[in-house]
Amino acid sequence: MNLVIDVKVRLIDIAKLANVSVATVSIVLNDPDTTRISKEKKAEVLKIANDLNYFPNTAAQSLVTNKSNTIGLVIPDIENPFFSTLAKIIEQRCRKEKLAIIIMNTLEDYHNDPDIIRSLRRRGVDGMIVALSSETYFDDKKIKNILNNLDVPFVLVDRTLRDFEANKVYFNNLHGGYIATKYLIDNGHTKIGYISAQNHAMTGYFRHKGYIQALEEAGIPVNEDYIVHGVYDVKTGYDLAEQLYNQGVSAIACGNDLNAFGVQKKLVEMGLSVPEDISLVGYDNLEFNDFLQKGLTSVDQDITELAHQGVNILLEALHHQDKKVEVMLEPTLTIRNSVKKI
Numbered sequence: 564m565n566l567v568i569d570v571k572v573r574l575i576d577i578a579k580l581a582n583v584s585v586a587t588v589s590i591v592l593n594d595p596d597t598t599r600i601s602k603e604k605k606a607e608v609l610k611i612a613n614d615l616n617y618f619p620n621t622a623a624q625s626l627v628t629n630k631s632n633t634i635g636l637v638i639p640d641i642e643n644p645f646f647s648t649l650a651k652i653i654e655q656r657c658r659k660e661k662l663a664i665i666i667m668n669t670l671e672d673y674h675n676d677p678d679i680i681r682s683l684r685r686r687g688v689d690g691m692i693v694a695l696s697s698e699t700y701f702d703d704k705k706i707k708n709i710l711n712n713l714d715v716p717f718v719l720v721d722r723t724l725r726d727f728e729a730n731k732v733y734f735n736n737l738h739g740g741y742i743a744t745k746y747l748i749d750n751g752h753t754k755i756g757y758i759s760a761q762n763h764a765m766t767g768y769f770r771h772k773g774y775i776q777a778l779e780e781a782g783i784p785v786n787e788d789y790i791v792h793g794v795y796d797v798k799t800g801y802d803l804a805e806q807l808y809n810q811g812v813s814a815i816a817c818g819n820d821l822n823a824f825g826v827q828k829k830l831v832e833m834g835l836s837v838p839e840d841i842s843l844v845g846y847d848n849l850e851f852n853d854f855l856q857k858g859l860t861s862v863d864q865d866i867t868e869l870a871h872q873g874v875n876i877l878l879e880a881l882h883h884q885d886k887k888v889e890v891m892l893e894p895t896l897t898i899r900n901s902v903k904k905i
Contacts, residue, residue: 572617581608588612633663634877635683635691637676639722641668643795643821644849645866646694649721652870653692660878662689671794673699677709684715690877691717697764697795700724716880720873722765730880732872732890736766739862739894740773740816743844746860746896747814748781751905752842756789756812758803758822763794767818770846774816793822800825805833813905814842820849820861827855838903848897858899868892 574592578585583604590597591608600608634657638646650666657664665683669675673696683691691713699706703724710717710729719731747755757774760767771790778785788810793799800822807815808830817823823845827837837843837857845852848863869892876888 572615577608577611577615577617580611583608631687631689632661633665633688635688636664636666637669637679637691637693638666639669639694639696640671645847648866649694649870652867653874656871656874669696671696673702676706680709684713688715690715690881692720692873692877693717694720695722697722700765700768716877716884718873718877718880720869728887730876730888732869732876732892734864734892734894736769737773737776739846740770741777742896743816743846743862744774744777747816747842747844747902748777748783750902752814753783754789754812756807756810756815758800758815758817759790759792760795760818762792770818795819795821797821797825801829804829808841814902816844817846820845820847820852820859823859837901842902844902852899857901860899860901861897863895863897865892
C-alpha cells in the first residue's frame, strides 16, 4: 500500500483506508487492548495510523474528557543529584502509567514556588507532585494558601509544611540525623562537628535535632563551636571544613553528601585524609559515594521508594480527592570506610 503522509491526518482518513467507521478507529487508538475489535482489524488500524504518523490532538481530547493525562512535577534543584534522580524515577513511573510529565525547577528559591505551581495549573495538569524549595518551611503562609485553593490533587514529597493537612511522603529526618551521629559515637568519637542546614531547610532542621538527640542520649555536652551552618551544596562543606578542623573535632557529620564532598576536597588540600585524620559521614547516600577512594558512609534515603510512593499517592488522589495520605519513610545507614574507630 502506498500511503501519502498528511501532516493533518484525521481519524476519518484512517477509517477510510481501513474500511471501518471513525468510531472503530477511535476505540482502537484510545484502547489498543480492547476486545471489541478483532485482532486483525486492530493491527491494521494501528499500522495505518503509524504509517501516517498520526498523533491524537491531546488538547482537543482534554476539552472533551476534562483530563490532560499530564502531571506537574516541581523540583527545587535539578542539579542536586538527589532531586535529579527523584525526577527521573517519577518520570519513568508516570510514563508506565501513560501519564506525561512537566518538570519545573524552582532553583531553591521559595519565591518561585507559587508562580510555578500556578503555571502548571494553567497548563492543565491533572495533578502535581511537589518538592518545595527549602526555605518555604520558614515562610509558608503564601504557599499554604495557594495549595489549599488548588483544584487538582497534589502530593508533597521529601519536604513538607508545618500544621498542614495534605497528601505527603517524606523521610524521618530526625532519625536520619540521629543514626549518623550515633554511629560516630559508637566508634568512640565525642568531638563531633556538624554541618547544619537547620536555618535553610525543614529537612535540615530535623536532621540537626537528630544530631543533638544522639549527643544528649550519650551524655555528650553539645558544643556550639562544633556546629556550623550552611546550605546543601559542595561549597558549604568546602568553606566550613577548616573551621571545624581547627576546633579539634575528630569527626564531621554533614547535612548532606554534597557538604561531605566539599569537606573531603578541602581536607585533601590541607594534606589531611579521611578517615585517618577526620572521620566523615554524609547524608543521602548518593551513587557517587561508592566511587570515592574509600567510600563515604552515609544516611540512605531510598529515592526509588520515595518516588513510587509519591506517584502511588497521587494516582489514588486522582480518584479520591477528599482522602489525605501521609507516609513517613525510615532512613538507614550505609557503612563504608570513612569512619575510624578510636
